[in-house]
Amino acid sequence: MIVPLPHVLCVSAGLFALGLFGALTRRNAIGILMSIELILNSANLNLVAFNRVWGSPDGLGQVMALFVIGIAAGGAVVGLALVLAIFRRQQTISADEIRLLKG
Amino acid sequence: MMLGLIPLCPLIAFAILILVGRRLGKLSSAVSLLALAGSLTLSLIGFHQLRTLHQQLHWVWNWLPFGNNAIRLGLQMDPLSATMCLVVTIIGWLIMLYSVGYMGEDPRFSRFFAYLSLFFTAMLTLVLADNLLLLYIGWEGVGLCSYLLISFWFERPAAANAGKKAFLTTRIGDLGLLAGILLMVRVTGDLSFSDLPAKANALGSWAPVVALLIFWGAVGKSAQFPLHVWLPDAMEGPTPVSALIHAATMVAAGIYLVARTLPLFLTSATSMLAVATIGGITSFFAATIACTQTDLKRVLAYSTLSQLGFMMMGLGCGSAFAGMFHLVTHAWFKALLFLGAGSVIHVVHHQEITRMGGLWRSMPVTAATFTLGAVTMAGVPPFSGFWSKEEILMNVARFSPANFPTAGTLFLAVGLGTSLLTAFYITRAVLLTFFGTSRAAAGHGHDAHPPHESPFVMTGPLLLLCAGALGIGWIGTPWGGHAFQHFLGVEPAHHGGPEWILVASIGVGAAGILAAFLRYALGVQLLPAALRSGLSGVYRLVANKYYIDELYEKVFVQPVLAFARRAFSFDGNVIDGAVNGAGRLGLWTSRQKGWVDQVIVDGAVNGMATAVGWAGGAVRRIQTGLVQNYLLIAAAGAITLFWVLQWK
Numbered sequence: 001m002i003v004p005l006p007h008v009l010c011v012s013a014g015l016f017a018l019g020l021f022g023a024l025t026r027r028n029a030i031g032i033l034m035s036i037e038l039i040l041n042s043a044n045l046n047l048v049a050f051n052r053v054w055g056s057p058d059g060l061g062q063v064m065a066l067f068v069i070g071i072a073a074g075g076a077v078v079g080l081a082l083v084l085a086i087f088r089r090q091q092t093i094s095a096d097e098i099r100l101l102k103g
Numbered sequence: 104m105m106l107g108l109i110p111l112c113p114l115i116a117f118a119i120l121i122l123v124g125r126r127l128g129k130l131s132s133a134v135s136l137l138a139l140a141g142s143l144t145l146s147l148i149g150f151h152q153l154r155t156l157h158q159q160l161h162w163v164w165n166w167l168p169f170g171n172n173a174i175r176l177g178l179q180m181d182p183l184s185a186t187m188c189l190v191v192t193i194i195g196w197l198i199m200l201y202s203v204g205y206m207g208e209d210p211r212f213s214r215f216f217a218y219l220s221l222f223f224t225a226m227l228t229l230v231l232a233d234n235l236l237l238l239y240i241g242w243e244g245v246g247l248c249s250y251l252l253i254s255f256w257f258e259r260p261a262a263a264n265a266g267k268k269a270f271l272t273t274r275i276g277d278l279g280l281l282a283g284i285l286l287m288v289r290v291t292g293d294l295s296f297s298d299l300p301a302k303a304n305a306l307g308s309w310a311p312v313v314a315l316l317i318f319w320g321a322v323g324k325s326a327q328f329p330l331h332v333w334l335p336d337a338m339e340g341p342t343p344v345s346a347l348i349h350a351a352t353m354v355a356a357g358i359y360l361v362a363r364t365l366p367l368f369l370t371s372a373t374s375m376l377a378v379a380t381i382g383g384i385t386s387f388f389a390a391t392i393a394c395t396q397t398d399l400k401r402v403l404a405y406s407t408l409s410q411l412g413f414m415m416m417g418l419g420c421g422s423a424f425a426g427m428f429h430l431v432t433h434a435w436f437k438a439l440l441f442l443g444a445g446s447v448i449h450v451v452h453h454q455e456i457t458r459m460g461g462l463w464r465s466m467p468v469t470a471a472t473f474t475l476g477a478v479t480m481a482g483v484p485p486f487s488g489f490w491s492k493e494e495i496l497m498n499v500a501r502f503s504p505a506n507f508p509t510a511g512t513l514f515l516a517v518g519l520g521t522s523l524l525t526a527f528y529i530t531r532a533v534l535l536t537f538f539g540t541s542r543a544a545a546g547h548g549h550d551a552h553p554p555h556e557s558p559f560v561m562t563g564p565l566l567l568l569c570a571g572a573l574g575i576g577w578i579g580t581p582w583g584g585h586a587f588q589h590f591l592g593v594e595p596a597h598h599g600g601p602e603w604i605l606v607a608s609i610g611v612g613a614a615g616i617l618a619a620f621l622r623y624a625l626g627v628q629l630l631p632a633a634l635r636s637g638l639s640g641v642y643r644l645v646a647n648k649y650y651i652d653e654l655y656e657k658v659f660v661q662p663v664l665a666f667a668r669r670a671f672s673f674d675g676n677v678i679d680g681a682v683n684g685a686g687r688l689g690l691w692t693s694r695q696k697g698w699v700d701q702v703i704v705d706g707a708v709n710g711m712a713t714a715v716g717w718a719g720g721a722v723r724r725i726q727t728g729l730v731q732n733y734l735l736i737a738a739a740g741a742i743t744l745f746w747v748l749q750w751k
């Protein structure tokens with residue numbers, strides 16, 4: 001059975017909205033990172049879905065998805081390292097209390 | 104080359120003394136004396152060569168070569184310069200030796216000997232020069248040394264002023280000499296002394312002008328009327344200086360110059376007459392002043408003026424020999440008289456003959472030598488002064504210029520009158536200083552220790568000078584074989600001179616001595632009382648030196664000072680005002696510019712900064728530092744963008 005494309009896009013859009021909502025509302029920095037992963041994965045879903053529908057012979061969309069996963073892992077590493085460094089300095093990871101960049 | 108060493112020796116001494124003199128201390132005098140002894144020896148060698156081998160030393164070098172030609176400077180020793188050289192070095196050496204004693208206590212002992220050495224360098228250059236240019240260099244050099252030595256005790260304002268006066272007054276004369284030199288080089292293109300009669304011809308109608316300009320220089324240097332005022336004041340210097348520079352050598356340079364350039368004068372009766380007239384006026388009028396002075400050194404100073412005038416008169420009458428002969432004898436006896444006066448002053452510490460008297464008991468050597476010097480100057484035969492004075496009077500009597508045939512008689516009268524006064528004033532000085540009773544206690548009581556004879560280093564030169572003064576005239580007498588005449592290459596002049604002049608000259612000399620003796624030793628009033636009171640006005644006039652100093656003060660010094668003050672106030676008010684005004688204008692302009700700078704330019708810059716700051720303050724609100732705010736804005740922006748693009 002083939003799931004029609006719009007369904008997949010809807011799921012993807014839902015994921016994106018969840019991720020954005022989480023990123024904007026979570027106070028915990030790690031939570032924000034996890035929400036960003038959700039957004040990235042919604043994009044991955046789109047890539048795989050479009051690859052399946054328009055049938056690129058060499059599976060370019062899937063390869064792109066794999067790339068995104070790899071880079072997301074790198075991004076998570078950097079993000080977690082930042083969170084850790086901020087925790088060491090500020091004794092907190094609550095995004096409300098971290099305002100070092102305030103002008 | 105050897106000639107070059109004659110002025111060079113004292114110059115080396117000067118260099119040593121001026122550089123390390125203070126460390127040498129008393130040895131300074133030895134350096135100077137040794138150097139001058141070197142010059143003396145060399146002069147004697149030159150004199151010997153000239154006399155026995157008839158060989159003139161001459162040393163020329165190119166000073167400024169240009170093209171095929173060159174300006175040459177040279178030293179030569181002809182009879183005239185040899186005579187001067189010997190007078191300067193021998194008498195100079197004795198005076199220098201005397202200075203060792205006289206200046207012994209002075210804190211600037213070595214400086215004194217340095218200046219003396221420099222003086223000898225300049226003086227020997229002057230007399231050895233074979234051209235007017237080098238002579239002029241020496242001429243100015245001796246003027247400088249004269250200035251330095253007159254104001255040697257510059258702590259005393261009188262000495263400093265006297266130095267200034269001497270320098271400025273002689274400068275007026277030097278200007279004439281310089282003008283004469285320039286005119287001569289312009290017309291003939293050559294300044295050397297060789298072949299002057301031919302040069303006089305080449306000068307043609309310029310010859311009297313050049314001659315009188317040169318004479319004007321001699322008037323300044325030899326302190327002839329009307330530029331004589333500096334010499335009496337120059338007595339503020341140390342006494343050896345007065346003896347050396349202002350009696351024996353430097354003031355004689357004017358006589359030497361005229362004698363040297365006499366061929367230029369001989370071409371015109373007018374210039375001869377001018378020289379003789381100035382000389383005659385100076386000799387007589389200075390002799391009258393000398394009769395009234397009470398300062399021992401000033402008596403001698405006016406006597407020097409008078410004798411220099413006498414020489415000038417001899418030169419003006421055409422006899423270089425007569426002038427030079429008197430120059431030589433005068434150098435000896437006047438140096439002796441000055442050093443004797445110095446010896447007295449060294450002991451009694453003042454110069455007023457009215458407060459001396461009876462000094463012969465305590466200072467026998469000084470008294471004896473001074474008296475013999477005075478006798479020589481008074482013209483008592485057979486001492487030297489008599490012979491040279493005689494020579495001048497003989498020449499004067501024969502003088503008969505075309506435009507004034509009776510001039511000789513007139514000048515003879517002046518000469519005899521001067522001889523009378525000379526005998527009178529010098530006898531007066533001797534009597535008041537050394538004989539009679541001491542008047543020292545009357546005035547001041549500070550002469551605690553009685554006067555005593557000066558040390559041998561001072562009396563020794565006195566004795567030697569005394570011997571010279573008495574005997575030097577011998578070289579010009581028939582018994583001396585007219586040696587001096589032959590040496591200078593002139594014919595002995597005693598043929599044809601009227602014999603009664605001899606008698607008259609001895610007579611006036613004796614009369615002068617007798618009058619002074621009666622007046623100052625026996626206290627006889629020479630003139631009836633009525634005449635005396637009538638003449639008191641004349642006496643005041645003479646005693647005040649004819650008010651010439653006051654006249655110059657009024658006519659030259661005051662106007663110059665007034666002009667200087669005017670110029671100063673012009674400078675202070677107008678020039679300084681202009682400068683200050685310009686300064687103030689600049690300041691004002693700067694203030695305006697400063698205001699523009701601070702208010703407008705700075706205002707613009709600051710305003711910009713303030714505006715930026717204000718804008719920044721407004722915008723900084725969005726920089727909350729909360730990462731989620733940024734994200735929210737980014738998301739909202741993306742959505743808005745999306746939305747906008749959707750609707751397009």
